[in-house]
Amino acid sequence: MFTGLKCSTFTTGAYPSTMSNATHGVSNSLLSAPYDLNIYFGLFLWVAGNIGSIGNLIVFRSPSFRAHAFSIYLFSQSIMDFIYFNFVLMTRILQKGFGIPLLTRYEALCKARQFFSFWGNQISFSLFSFGTIDRILSTRRSQNFRKWSNRPSLAYKMIVASFIFWFLLIGHRLVLYRIENGSCGPTSASSIYVEWDEWFEVATSAILPPVVMLIFAFLLIRSVREIIERRINPTAVDISPQAQNSNKNATLLAQMSSKLTIMLLLQSVLVVITYVPYAIELAYTSITDDWPKTPLQKAGEKIFTESTHLLSYVFFASSFYILLFTNSGFRRQFKRSFGIEKQNDLTMYQGTTLRTQTNVPIH
Template sequence: MERYDWNTFSLIIESRLSDEEELTAEFEEHGNEQRNCKKLHVIALISKDKRSLFLWTTGNIGCIGNMIVYGSRKSRKQAYSIYLFASAIADFHYFNFVLLTRIIQDGFGILLINRYTVVCKLRQFSTLWGNVVGFSLFSFATIDRLLSAQRQNKYRQWSNRIDLAYKMIVFIPIFWFLLIGHRLILYRITDNICSPPSGFYSYYDNYFQVIFSSLFPAISMSILTYLLIKSVRLVVQRRIAPMTSLSSITTPHRSMINQLDTRLTIMLISESFIAVITYVPYAIQLSYANITQNWYKSPLRIAWENILTELIHLFSYVFFATSFYVSLFSNVAFRRKILNFITVMTEGNGPTMTLIQSTTNCLFGGYASKSWQSSSGFVDASESFLYLLTNANGNQPTKFPYNNDGKALYNMNSYGPIFGGGADLYISSQSNKYLCSYCNLGVSYSNSLDLGINTFTGSQFFQTSEIEIFKLS
């Protein structure tokens, strides 16, 4: 039996205790890492569900709004509207199949993609096909506007080709189907994961997706935006330059054209910016995943990468969800069409009270005893009247009865409320921007104050600051 002196024995004991402490610390560190991974996983699931549902809701509202505006009979007379209408349909499919299956599987725990081969193939096909089809149609709408702004007729003659637009909205989906249809054949479920076969095809498929659903949209959108803005500004310069000697005419004309240029610039720059911030991170993430797929990664690193991947993948839907809202914000005609649609949907709701405040703080309005309609024409509403609360002359509140001449109201869905055949009270479109609304009291409604055109604001023409319309039971 081997003998140890006291010093040697003490060193052995200390060494073993040190080893046990290191092992204990290692276990504690590993335990903390596991707990952190679980926390990150829970946080990712909770936040992902909320963001997915928000994107799905806003995306569907946007797609339906675009289909309403660009699918109208009047809009279909423009080629770019045909492209945008088809793009909205593609985006609607994208949200209600690709994103919805993601929400069902990840949010509600119902396995669809990784259990059913048919769903696996269709979902992976639609993920790429819906993306590139929607963006391609949007790009052709932009190209159409670019051609319409060209100076040379050989380019401009290719704009607003309605027959070509109808052919392209059929050709584009078929073209991308032929390029991406291999996913319907080769994708399969392996180890409960929907994925492509390993090897060369996996690399080809991943990089094809990186290029055509990420990098190409960001680059092409930036180029198209630059060219279109440049062309529009050249058109502005050509229209304004010959009128420099007529300052009184040039100023309003310049203002109108500049407003058009500004709205178009805001819309395109916004779309380009959204494309870059949504597509580029997606391309980087896909490239990184392909490059590092065989690297060793700690559980904590994998957890962080999963969170970032989920955020980036959800973020890639933003471009398709925001097109409607960018147009709504930057395009007056687009807003007017949405308002017209709402008017059509809500017409027939019975009597309404209109309250108007002018920029000079005068308060007045009218009561319509019958419903406003979307179809143009006069309406005989016997109990209608106009009224004054405050005006520039300091008159007391006054009611102006309808004289029953058959023209109490005039319906025109591109303007505001119109009372009387004069019109006694006329509210123009964009009445808060221009001095185009007017009063001509005394035609269909009583001119009891004998102020005529000066009754409401002290002058015939006025600009509104606020308009409120109340439905009365």
């Protein structure tokens, strides 16, 4: 996902088996490892990402989901992810894995790919963030906050705004990226631009997402726990039948909190292992770029670089599977889309939705 920096420009190159014997003691297996990573791990991510994107599209477009604002955000994110896997990741596999010089031969493709790799990443994470914010607002105690949740008209406006916002910040790549000396990357005419582009990407793509995700997890889990406390522990003067019956939902709400905690914990862990290694790799490469290195060091660093860049796809490839594993409503709707859900499961799902939709939507 994160490409276009000094450490991630696309260069021409042949598979190690066709290289000369000037490897200075570095084994062919070590030299071929970056290519194998892009082929095998890259293809695995491509298959998993496409299945996940299509699965999300099916569920979030279903009648039970599509009327909700958060579903609009996540449906749009799934479209972006589908394009991302089949353009950005596939070109990486072809160029970095199979050695087909697409991005170092066609300048238009070079510009488009390096722009979309950054722009698409920001759009996808922004849409995911909007969906999470919508859920946070829906769980707030204050009506002033809740009134901003589940507003489809606002969702469409935010989607368009994010497209324009990130295009204005990243569109320069369509002009200032080109093929130079067998590499697809930022023009070397301005070292200031190269440095700015490099650190702007790492700040927005590698540092910001983990911070944002941890804040979201804290806010959402705290809001859900506040709701549980209000439902389980009503005020002493409240002896209405509604207050007395609220304890019957205690188990359900506790289960929701547990599942939500697991989901956000998994997503937070994935954000850390997805984004933090990239930031470390970029900082290390920038600091040691001019240091003398042995062929063995260079081979090891190339493996680390390719691994961190491939890991950057894991977060978006895994969202469908996390939802399928942690969210019973999502899982039932997915089975229902293929006609494999039992009627009693469907009835239970509908009843659960009715009991919880005014508190914490769990779709």
